[in-house]
Amino acid sequence: MHIRTFAYQHINNKMLKHLPENEVKDIAVAVALEGENAESKTWYVYIINLKKEPIENVLITSKGYGEKDGEQVKTSILRHMIPLIESNAFKLIETIDEQTFGLNNEYWVSYYIGNQIYDKKFIFLPESIIDSNFIKIPVVNKPGVMIA
Numbered sequence: 612m613h614i615r616t617f618a619y620q621h622i623n624n625k626m627l628k629h630l631p632e633n634e635v636k637d638i639a640v641a642v643a644l645e646g647e648n649a650e651s652k653t654w655y656v657y658i659i660n661l662k663k664e665p666i667e668n669v670l671i672t673s674k675g676y677g678e679k680d681g682e683q684v685k686t687s688i689l690r691h692m693i694p695l696i697e698s699n700a701f702k703l704i705e706t707i708d709e710q711t712f713g714l715n716n717e718y719w720v721s722y723y724i725g726n727q728i729y730d731k732k733f734i735f736l737p738e739s740i741i742d743s744n745f746i747k748i749p750v751v752n753k754p755g756v757m758i759a
Contacts, residue, residue, distance in 0.1 A: 635731040637661040640718045641748045642707060642740050643755035654740075656704040658720060659750050659757070660696040666722040666729075669693040671704055677714035677737055684714060696722075701750050712740045733758045 638660060645653040656673070660666050671693070675686035693702050704718065714737055721730040735758065745754045 633727055633729045635720075635729050637759070638666070638720065638722070638729075638731070639749075639757050639759040640704070640720065640733040641701075641751060641755050641757040642716075642735060643748055643751055643753040644745075645753065652709060654707045654709065654755075656707050656716075656718065657701045657748070657751055658693070658696065658704055658718075659701040659748070660698060661749065661759070662724075663698050664724060665695055665697045666724055667695050669696055669702075669720065669722040671721075672719045673705060673717065675711045675714040675716050679713055686711060686714070699750055713737050716740075 638658070641657045641659060643655050643657060645655050647653065658669065658671065669692070671691040672688055673691070674688045675684070677684060689705060691704055696702050707716065712735075716735040718733045719730065720733065721728060723729070735756065740756050744756045746757060747753070748755050748757050
């Protein structure tokens, strides 16, 4: 192992040990069916704050990855910034194409409450966004799949 690589890993591991282990609760990401016609369906991805307090400086990275037709596939990584999500509220992250439902769709969410940072990965597994997994998504009040 190269000295520089070792030093970086050592520093990185020390830094990770000093980060607080803040548990993410009452935050969800949902894929909701917005509408449909004879030709297509429209899907949106939302972040939902089910807390009794607002969350701030919400940063979300989204990407898709996996195997399609026997080949590894990766989508572009998108970054989204939402300054504030009030309590019991939701915000639109992005639209999502049905063609990516056969991939892992990952949403890495980071946010602040006061001066404390929280983060969590929400991953929709391949073929998990299907009618049999639909619920009425709280706060959004639309059909879809939610991970909390």
